[in-house]
Amino acid sequence: MVEENNHEMKSFQVGDVVTGKITKVEDKQAFVDVGFKVDGIIPISELSSLHVEKVSDVLQVDDEVELKVTKVEDDELVLSKKAVVAEKAWQTLQEQFESGQTIEAEVAEVVKGGLVVDVGVRGFIPASLVERHFVEDFSDYKGRTLRLKVAEIDQSNNKLILSQRAVLDEEENQKKKQVLAEIKEGDIVEGTVQRLTDFGAFVDVGGVDGLVHISQLSHQHVDTPADVVSEGENVKVKILSVDVENERISLSIKDTLPGPWDTLAQTVKAGDVVSGEVKRLVSFGAFIEVAPGVEGLVHISQIANRHIGTPGEVLKEGQTVEAKVLDLNVDEKRISLSIRALEEDSYEDNNHQEYQRDEEHSGFSLGDMIGDKLKKYKS
Secondary structure (H helix, E strand, O other): OHHHHHHHOOOOOOOOEEEEEEEEEOOOEEEEEOOOOOOEEEEHHHOOOOOOOOHHHOOOOOOEEEEEEEEEEOOEEEEEHHHHHHHHHHHHHHHHHHHOOOEEEEEEEEEOOEEEEEOOOEEEEEHHHOOOOOOOOOHHHOOOEEEEEEEEEEHHHOEEEEEOHHHHHHHHHHHHHHHHHHOOOOOEEEEEEEEEEOOEEEEEOOOOEEEEEHHHOOOOOOOOHHHOOOOOOEEEEEEEEEEOOOOEEEEEOHHHOOOHHHHHHHHOOOOOEEEEEEEEEEOOEEEEEEEOOEEEEEEHHHOOOOOOOOHHHOOOOOOEEEEEEEEEEOOOOEEEEEOHHHHHHHHHHHHHHHHHHHHHHOOOOHHHHHHHHHHHHHO
């Protein structure tokens, strides 16, 4: 009878893959019936590629499992569950690496320098490959399911590096291509200021950063972009040009704002008196800045009520003067001014006032002068 039972016992070699049923579970090991003369042993270290606290966290009595033989002696059979899982996993992971396939895995551990997941083998996600942005504290990532790509795989050294950032970057690139294909020159869209440089501001318009050159920030002169916009600010921009191949977009904030000439036309008309700074003197007159970004010309003939050889005889750059608006043409961005007209108006006002004072203090009026003659005529 004993010889018959021994004849029915299976023989095993290291490396064989067998299937068995769990007969007993202890804290640090499990026993499994695989048809050997004694139950095989599965050490807790051979259950998973990750740390296991108790065998019962992974196996229960009567579970059917696939195992690899790691040690065979007359009265001892040692088996590994993780070796079977790992062998299949490495093959699948290699295929996923070559195809660029996205996989999902739950974060099992947060360790120094990154995250650990179980994908049949231990996979490591370095901190720099978790997100597209810097993350200071990963403590709340445990238990999260991440979408990952295989970044590096080396089965011989049991090394697997995974990346969620690669998935996010790929999605961002697809989104960028879509935006570049949809937007066109002349569109006015909303965006968010991402960062400032000496030469302008980068604005995110739907996932693509476009440049607003410093000359396109305002109708007025800008010394530094920070004087006009700030990071995180929402702005309206006009699409000036789109370079799909190089993924470059040129933007303008200036073109979405009312121009200084349009603003001036709402507040100033011919005949009004304006004040401004003498910006430039030229042979034929002087240019006066009457509003930010708006300069009007005082022709040399309109500078003084006397003949002058050069504007510099009367005016100097930086001087603040008042002038009368002779003509305003918004379409041609031209405003004609006159300082002389104000002097003439002042002269006429003074003469009129002098005449009124003389009349008041003369002691008689026109009626007085002809009154007597009228009386004689009536009589």
